[in-house]
Amino acid sequence: MTSLRGRSLGLLLVLCGAIFLEGIDIGMLNVALPSIRADLGLSTGTLSWVVGAYVLGYAGFMLLGGRTADLLGRRRMFLLWLTVFIAFSGLGGLATEPWMLIVARFVTGVAAAFMTPAGLSIITTGFAEGPQRDRALMIYGATGAGGFSLGLVAGGFLASIDWRLVFFAPVALASAILLAALPLTPRDVPGKRGEGFDLLGAVTITSAMVLLALAVTRLEHGLGTLPIAAFAAGAALLCAFALIERRSPNPLVRPAILRTGRLLRANLTALLLAGSFMGFQFVASLYLQEQRSWTPLQTSLALLVMGIDAVLAPTLTPVLVRRYGTARVILGGMLLAALAYALFLPVGPSWTYAAMFPSFLLVGLAFTLAYGPLTIAATDGVPAEDQGLAGGLLYTFFQFGAALGLSAVTATAPNLPLSLLIPLTAALLGALTTATPLRTLTPTP
Numbered sequence: 001m002t003s004l005r006g007r008s009l010g011l012l013l014v015l016c017g018a019i020f021l022e023g024i025d026i027g028m029l030n031v032a033l034p035s036i037r038a039d040l041g042l043s044t045g046t047l048s049w050v051v052g053a054y055v056l057g058y059a060g061f062m063l064l065g066g067r068t069a070d071l072l073g074r075r076r077m078f079l080l081w082l083t084v085f086i087a088f089s090g091l092g093g094l095a096t097e098p099w100m101l102i103v104a105r106f107v108t109g110v111a112a113a114f115m116t117p118a119g120l121s122i123i124t125t126g127f128a129e130g131p132q133r134d135r136a137l138m139i140y141g142a143t144g145a146g147g148f149s150l151g152l153v154a155g156g157f158l159a160s161i162d163w164r165l166v167f168f169a170p171v172a173l174a175s176a177i178l179l180a181a182l183p184l185t186p187r188d189v190p191g192k193r194g195e196g197f198d199l200l201g202a203v204t205i206t207s208a209m210v211l212l213a214l215a216v217t218r219l220e221h222g223l224g225t226l227p228i229a230a231f232a233a234g235a236a237l238l239c240a241f242a243l244i245e246r247r248s249p250n251p252l253v254r255p256a257i258l259r260t261g262r263l264l265r266a267n268l269t270a271l272l273l274a275g276s277f278m279g280f281q282f283v284a285s286l287y288l289q290e291q292r293s294w295t296p297l298q299t300s301l302a303l304l305v306m307g308i309d310a311v312l313a314p315t316l317t318p319v320l321v322r323r324y325g326t327a328r329v330i331l332g333g334m335l336l337a338a339l340a341y342a343l344f345l346p347v348g349p350s351w352t353y354a355a356m357f358p359s360f361l362l363v364g365l366a367f368t369l370a371y372g373p374l375t376i377a378a379t380d381g382v383p384a385e386d387q388g389l390a391g392g393l394l395y396t397f398f399q400f401g402a403a404l405g406l407s408a409v410t411a412t413a414p415n416l417p418l419s420l421l422i423p424l425t426a427a428l429l430g431a432l433t434t435a436t437p438l439r440t441l442t443p444t445p
Helices: 006-040 044-072 074-094 098-126 131-161 165-184 192-196 199-221 225-247 255-259 261-291 296-312 317-324 326-344 353-379 384-411 416-441
Strands: none
Touching: 006 044, 006 074, 006 098, 006 131, 006 165, 006 296, 044 074, 044 098, 044 199, 044 384, 074 098, 074 165, 098 131, 098 353, 098 384, 131 165, 131 296, 131 317, 131 353, 199 225, 199 384, 225 255, 255 384, 261 296, 261 326, 261 353, 261 384, 261 416, 296 353, 317 326, 317 353, 326 353, 326 416, 353 384, 384 416
């Protein structure tokens, strides 16, 4: 496999630092939420908005962020929104009122929505398609997942000192990444369609995604008036967006890219993978802290083994992909995830950690196999001028999947067995989605 050296290696480390930053930011906040609620006196509803605001910004602006990187320049978007991320993460740490924290999380989510697809598209356009790009994507994906796992531990430790450190720590890391990115990130030329930016399409799709994200995050409170109205309005705007794109001379999203079966399967599988993982992680954390009375730090350490993918994804997964192909490796990952969740179904109040450990380990192995290859499947073969859009689509599906998984298990949280069936079902559907086209690759006797 082609090795990565010199400037290419430095660039990859910078981009990995950015996705690591996004992962650790989410992981630390999830563990620190109880401390934040206690200090600021937040109600349960207000606390859910702290999480929901980030999802609204991230999922709502991701497609626009991906396309903007293609049209206005990937380097420019990456550096600009990394700076915004630093500023508003710091504002979150300084918050003294709930509204300040919610605004800070929303804008931080928007910044991540522009920064993340720009970083991914710099990799997919800056590294040669084939083994070199595949290895870079494996390392990139493993770093993001590893950041989330480390964030769980770091969040528990920092929150035990002061929850504000959960916001200030990413500021320090992001500032170091920004300084390194300035000389290493390659300059690029904005896309040819930059002069004819589809403003109407941008406003329509962003409004639609924000409304759909709002509906998903409110589902945990039941199928009330707000989720139904948001879903209906979001769906109507999606239909309007489709009509706008067909008639626009410079569409924000070219309809052809949405008709690529492999890309759609990869994105749907990403949604199911994220939904199953986030749902399971939430249920397991709730079980350990509320039913077993474990501290946040103990819970974080118990789940740390899930971060094994940070070691195995850049080393083992490329070998497997080279030998078996992306689809079969992704299928293996989804089946391992389903097995992990199935083994956890009979969990009870007297379970030892040894009984839980196989599920936590298998979840980490599932991410090892599935996450990196999904980034390859979702971007492979896409023209260079659409790589930002492809990355935006992928992370939009990841984020919506995570929100759906969390909303579903939150709504069923009082019933632990029912909650555990949700990630299991999602993993099985993900395996089915991946396996369906593989049947066409099997020769008939």
